[in-house]
Amino acid sequence: MRFNSPKIKTSKVITIFLVWLIVIGYLLFVIIPYGWLFITSLKESSEVIRLPLEFLPDKLYLKNYFEVLAINNLNNSKALSINISSAFINTLIVAFISTFIALLIGLPASYSFAKYKFWGRKSLLITTLTTRMFPVIALAIPIFQIILKIGLYDNKIGLILVYTSLTLPFTIWVMYSYFRDVPTELEDAAKIDGCNFFKMFIHVILPISKPGIIATFILTLIYPWNELLLNSILSASKKSQTLAYALVQYNTGQQIYWGHLSAAVIATSLPVVILTLLLQRYVIQGLTLGAVKE
Amino acid sequence: MRTVKSKLNVVTLVFVGALLMVTFSLSVSGIAAEEQVTLKVILPANPEGEVIKQCIPKFEEETGIKVDLTDVAVEQLDTKITVELYTGAKTADVIGGPYDWMPKYSKYLLPLDEYLTDQDREDFLPAALGAMTIDDKILGLPFAWTCMILFYRTDLFEEKNLQVPKTWEEHLAVAEALTQKDAGIWGTIVTAKNTEEPVGMLLNYIYQNGGDVIDDNNNITLNSPEAIEALQFMYDLVYKFKVAPPGASNYWCIDTLNLFNGGKLATAPNWSFMYGIANSDDTGLKGKIGMSLLPIKKRQAVSLGGWSLYAPNYTEHPKEAFEFIHFMTNTWAQSEMAIRGSNTPSRKSTMADYPEIKANPLFVVMFDALSYSIPRTKYPHYRELQVILSEALSGCLAGTITPEEALNKAASEYEKVINEPYEL
Amino acid sequence: MEITSINFQKTQSLGRKNARLAFLLALPAIILIALVVAYPIGFSVVKSFTTREGYSLKNYKSILSDNSFSFTLLNTIKFTLIIVIIELVIGLIVALCLQNIKIRNSFRALFTIPLLVSPVVSSYAWMWLLNDQYGLISHILKFMKITPPLWLANPNWAFISIVIVDMWIATPFVIIVFQSALASLPKSPYESAEIDGASSIQKFRYLTLPFLKPAFLVILTIRTMDVFRIYDSIVVLTGGGPGNATMSLSLLAFRTGITFGNLKGGSAMSLLMTIPLFIATIICIRAIFKDEI
Numbered sequence A: 001m002r003f004n005s006p007k008i009k010t011s012k013v014i015t016i017f018l019v020w021l022i023v024i025g026y027l028l029f030v031i032i033p034y035g036w037l038f039i040t041s042l043k044e045s046s047e048v049i050r051l052p053l054e055f056l057p058d059k060l061y062l063k064n065y066f067e068v069l070a071i072n073n074l075n076n077s078k079a080l081s082i083n084i085s086s087a088f089i090n091t092l093i094v095a096f097i098s099t100f101i102a103l104l105i106g107l108p109a110s111y112s113f114a115k116y117k118f119w120g121r122k123s124l125l126i127t128t129l130t131t132r133m134f135p136v137i138a139l140a141i142p143i144f145q146i147i148l149k150i151g152l153y154d155n156k157i158g159l160i161l162v163y164t165s166l167t168l169p170f171t172i173w174v175m176y177s178y179f180r181d182v183p184t185e186l187e188d189a190a191k192i193d194g195c196n197f198f199k200m201f202i203h204v205i206l207p208i209s210k211p212g213i214i215a216t217f218i219l220t221l222i223y224p225w226n227e228l229l230l231n232s233i234l235s236a237s238k239k240s241q242t243l244a245y246a247l248v249q250y251n252t253g254q255q256i257y258w259g260h261l262s263a264a265v266i267a268t269s270l271p272v273v274i275l276t277l278l279l280q281r282y283v284i285q286g287l288t289l290g291a292v293k294e
Numbered sequence B: 001m002r003t004v005k006s007k008l009n010v011v012t013l014v015f016v017g018a019l020l021m022v023t024f025s026l027s028v029s030g031i032a033a034e035e036q037v038t039l040k041v042i043l044p045a046n047p048e049g050e051v052i053k054q055c056i057p058k059f060e061e062e063t064g065i066k067v068d069l070t071d072v073a074v075e076q077l078d079t080k081i082t083v084e085l086y087t088g089a090k091t092a093d094v095i096g097g098p099y100d101w102m103p104k105y106s107k108y109l110l111p112l113d114e115y116l117t118d119q120d121r122e123d124f125l126p127a128a129l130g131a132m133t134i135d136d137k138i139l140g141l142p143f144a145w146t147c148m149i150l151f152y153r154t155d156l157f158e159e160k161n162l163q164v165p166k167t168w169e170e171h172l173a174v175a176e177a178l179t180q181k182d183a184g185i186w187g188t189i190v191t192a193k194n195t196e197e198p199v200g201m202l203l204n205y206i207y208q209n210g211g212d213v214i215d216d217n218n219n220i221t222l223n224s225p226e227a228i229e230a231l232q233f234m235y236d237l238v239y240k241f242k243v244a245p246p247g248a249s250n251y252w253c254i255d256t257l258n259l260f261n262g263g264k265l266a267t268a269p270n271w272s273f274m275y276g277i278a279n280s281d282d283t284g285l286k287g288k289i290g291m292s293l294l295p296i297k298k299r300q301a302v303s304l305g306g307w308s309l310y311a312p313n314y315t316e317h318p319k320e321a322f323e324f325i326h327f328m329t330n331t332w333a334q335s336e337m338a339i340r341g342s343n344t345p346s347r348k349s350t351m352a353d354y355p356e357i358k359a360n361p362l363f364v365v366m367f368d369a370l371s372y373s374i375p376r377t378k379y380p381h382y383r384e385l386q387v388i389l390s391e392a393l394s395g396c397l398a399g400t401i402t403p404e405e406a407l408n409k410a411a412s413e414y415e416k417v418i419n420e421p422y423e424l
Numbered sequence C: 001m002e003i004t005s006i007n008f009q010k011t012q013s014l015g016r017k018n019a020r021l022a023f024l025l026a027l028p029a030i031i032l033i034a035l036v037v038a039y040p041i042g043f044s045v046v047k048s049f050t051t052r053e054g055y056s057l058k059n060y061k062s063i064l065s066d067n068s069f070s071f072t073l074l075n076t077i078k079f080t081l082i083i084v085i086i087e088l089v090i091g092l093i094v095a096l097c098l099q100n101i102k103i104r105n106s107f108r109a110l111f112t113i114p115l116l117v118s119p120v121v122s123s124y125a126w127m128w129l130l131n132d133q134y135g136l137i138s139h140i141l142k143f144m145k146i147t148p149p150l151w152l153a154n155p156n157w158a159f160i161s162i163v164i165v166d167m168w169i170a171t172p173f174v175i176i177v178f179q180s181a182l183a184s185l186p187k188s189p190y191e192s193a194e195i196d197g198a199s200s201i202q203k204f205r206y207l208t209l210p211f212l213k214p215a216f217l218v219i220l221t222i223r224t225m226d227v228f229r230i231y232d233s234i235v236v237l238t239g240g241g242p243g244n245a246t247m248s249l250s251l252l253a254f255r256t257g258i259t260f261g262n263l264k265g266g267s268a269m270s271l272l273m274t275i276p277l278f279i280a281t282i283i284c285i286r287a288i289f290k291d292e293i
Helices: A007-042 A062-069 A086-116 A119-130 A136-149 A158-181 A185-192 A196-209 A210-226 A228-233 A243-248 A257-290 B002-034 B047-063 B074-087 B099-108 B118-123 B126-131 B154-159 B168-178 B197-209 B225-239 B253-263 B274-278 B318-328 B331-341 B348-353 B355-359 B361-370 B382-397 B403-419 C006-011 C021-047 C058-064 C067-099 C105-109 C119-129 C134-143 C153-184 C188-195 C200-211 C211-229 C233-236 C249-259 C264-287
Strands: B037-046 B065-074 B096-098 B139-145 B148-153 B267-271 B291-293 B303-308
Touching: A007 A257, A007 C067, A007 C105, A007 C119, A062 A086, A062 A257, A086 A196, A086 A210, A086 A243, A086 A257, A086 C021, A119 A158, A119 B168, A119 C021, A119 C264, A136 A158, A136 A228, A136 C249, A136 C264, A158 A210, A158 A228, A158 C021, A158 C153, A158 C211, A185 A196, A185 B331, A196 A210, A210 A243, A210 C153, A228 A243, A228 B074, A243 A257, A243 C119, A257 C105, A257 C119, B002 B197, B037 B047, B037 B074, B037 B318, B047 B065, B047 B096, B047 B139, B047 B318, B047 B331, B047 C058, B047 C264, B065 B074, B074 B096, B074 B099, B074 C249, B096 B099, B096 B318, B099 B139, B099 B303, B099 B382, B118 B348, B126 B139, B126 C249, B139 B318, B139 B331, B148 B154, B148 B197, B148 B274, B148 B361, B154 B291, B168 B225, B168 B267, B197 B225, B197 B267, B197 B382, B225 B382, B225 B403, B253 B267, B253 B274, B267 B274, B274 B291, B291 B361, B303 B318, B331 B348, B331 B355, B348 B355, B355 B361, B382 B403, B382 C134, B382 C249, B403 C105, C021 C264, C058 C067, C067 C105, C067 C153, C067 C211, C067 C249, C067 C264, C105 C153, C119 C134, C119 C153, C119 C233, C153 C211, C153 C233, C188 C200, C200 C211, C211 C264, C233 C249, C249 C264
Parallel strands: B037 B065, B037 B096
Antiparallel strands: B096 B303, B139 B303, B148 B267, B148 B291
């Protein structure tokens, strides 16, 4: 047993090397475009188009950030008066509330699909999935008419309603796979302990499924965060315009304001990334607690 | 008995009084509501729309009409307008969009003829107003109109003692003289991205060679020898003579702007907006930019581009909508558009009242060029034509099909579209 | 070496018959989806059969007789197969590698960056990166003495560019799903397998892969549905070109419906898109994942 044959050692070293190579390689692939956006945000517009390409900016040009985050920069003729701050706030509100409601309604539904037999279970599950097979443009017009009729045009509540309904199938489907892996013995044990369904669900099932729930939360959140088409149709003013819609306005058909676009993207995504990095300590706790099964 | 009766009388009196008051206040507020009209306006989020936005306070002050503005990103504009008009949603009373989209929407647009005075009609340049006329009805008013002209670097021309090219051959010679492969400088540029805008360049080359999309007898002449020659010339500029950068099938006007501003183009055919952006201090090209009409082969003609304001015919405030449209295209507004947005005015009065506009070197060239412009609204189903042509253009410039094949295919597709139209 | 997977069978069994409770749990979701999504789908379907003269298959006939539809359908299928397979493989590999690294959660935070940027905006950024004159990628390749291809101007490279961009945008999704599934792997089967002397490959094949089956199902279905409807990145990067090298069905449906204003045709095309997707999903689920559903 104390036989440390060199063959085994090198294969382990190679594996570790390969693993790190793959991870770092993928990390570079992800970071390079984002890093380039970051660097572009620190450049003046004339620097952006300078050839031959210079990677680093001449100086730390922070004006893009100021212009992007200022509420009303009508005085600046270069960047348009695009209201990124209100769009960002709208996005935060709409995305988080939609996700919470989707999880609130979707988690029990998903668990029910995963664990219980009832009439029409399979067909209902597949039907909810088919809503994601349609191109959004086909659904956009009738959704627009519905929202107009109930008076929620240009309203964050209307957006929340639409986004929640559209991500529910996704939420249910993703959590379905995690709930399938939850052993039924847990439920039996809880029943024996005298728990009713909700107690069991909240105190036993949810903690076990934490990794899945966190993953589903993140993945459900990004849909309203990034959605463009429905937002452009359902909103008319900064009351309900979200981030993607505001960012796309930097392409004016004559110029693309790269400096401002990059600054806006970085300003609205970097804080989230940093926050996740800082909070990941708590995320680890959640993940490891949930992962202990037996 | 008496007390009950009197009580009843009092109650009745109070009731009737209250009813009268409510009716009165409702009618008063109704009148007040009638006075305060709010117009919902959709504008593109581009510099032209921005100028209109900045004119809105003055409009609100002068007319007392309030404006609720919706800024739409240029790439979402088509969707927004189509959805609005098709569903009759009444979320917009005035729409600003490219003028060549008007024929597609013509069924839903408010004819403005009855609101326009004769004086106004006279004041607009005939070419501009003509482009707004569809089926003999004026459906919108232009707030920006433009066409392609040739921009060139006066300093590079002076160095090599070159004259401004007037013909294709001269342009080719100049481009060859000024292309420096190692410095990355190109003589000219060809744009052929599979999107709306580069079709303008293709149409220009076809026109300049004496061709057209349809002839006077309504035959499709997309695949006439002139048109094929024109497309072949565009192809040769990139691949045979190598005076234009090779990524042509993915370039559009933004690339032309960037490359020119970066000093990598000696000449550049582009829309008029480029002048204001290029001729500034931070590009380092101030004062080094010359402009002229595009070089031609057989005839002088350019495709007209531009933006106009129009109103849906189901709007509840047609008069106010017209007031807005008229205000934003009046003499003063057009001067704002010219000064702030580098957009050529389409009113004679603007040119007369603002001598600095008339003298601006950009507008001197533009007035000349625009007199040769051919509007796109004269072609049936222009949106379909645009898509067909952009696919043909980008396919040819990528080398997948020859110019002849591309235009033959385009002609047959266009014929199919004309013969089997569908309604909006 | 027989490694039984009985443990996994148990976790996926459906023992209960509490139909009423189950139905009630699912009801709010079903109602919401039915209200907001079912009507639009029905509207679209009805519209696709509407013509000026009444109800008929005219819209469908005119689409199917068009050459561009069959070509675009094939192109879209090509996109879907290539992109989904690449994303699945790379996502799985990266997720597995992450399992063996201790600071995986900070990496995971970095890997979610593409998710935080709208696909449209990412496409703009990539359009700039892949530009042959200004692009950073071309610049780096030139620096390494490799002649860069014309990423977006050449038809074949344009196709590849779309694949790369979609990979950038969507592989994090695959990684997150796999990673969370891997994080909830029970430890004891592995411990007993270790005691039995199983190699890592055997452990992977008989323990990990079956356990990841539900995650596979989710990723395969969702990504197939999403890639089949690919639209944003194509519109920004190439507009469907050069020629029609990167045309997709969503783009064609948008063109027909919005650009040309033929909303009935657009609805018909959307339905024509949905049907093959639906059939493919059902077959896939029945064939591979029949015990998962």
